Amino acid sequence: MTPHNSYNQNGYYPATYVYPASPHPIVFRQYPTVDPATFMSSAKDMEKIMKDASLLLDKMAASRQFSYELMSAAQASQQQKVNTIINSTGITHIPKVRYTPDGLVLEFQSKNQLLHCCSLTLNLRWR
Numbered sequence: 001m002t003p004h005n006s007y008n009q010n011g012y013y014p015a016t017y018v019y020p021a022s023p024h025p026i027v028f029r030q031y032p033t034v035d036p037a038t039f040m041s042s043a044k045d046m047e048k049i050m051k052d053a054s055l056l057l058d059k060m061a062a063s064r065q066f067s068y069e070l071m072s073a074a075q076a077s078q079q080q081k082v083n084t085i086i087n088s089t090g091i092t093h094i095p096k097v098r099y100t101p102d103g104l105v106l107e108f109q110s111k112n113q114l115l116h117c118c119s120l121t122l123n124l125r126w127r
Contacts, residue, residue: 042117045110049120052091053108059089060124071126074099095122102127 060067066085073081074097082097095106103125110118 038117041112042110045112046118046120049093049108049110049118052093053095053106053120053122055091056086056089056095056106057122070104074104 060070070082070085073085077099079097083094086094086097093108093111095108098105098107103123106122106124108120108122110116
């Protein structure tokens, strides 16, 4: 058994050995110990983001006046007015808003800035 000295595509040096009887390398990889704490925290943060996103989408879908005002302000690049309209819904995760000729892009971020754990991006068409 001889070591095969090469890095994989991710830049890691796997424990790879080429056995004389086999022309193909056999990889034995060590995985880190599984600790779901951060993963579970991300899921909890994402639940909160999705509730706020759902509230905002409900308002957009139910109120023609709300949608009209939001679209008009966005098309006129009135960022402050767009933010005020979105804030009026009472959501706590305020998305970053971008506009395209075809619609609106809303990016929700977790409030837990230490982990940068999760985000949700919504793309809504108006054309």
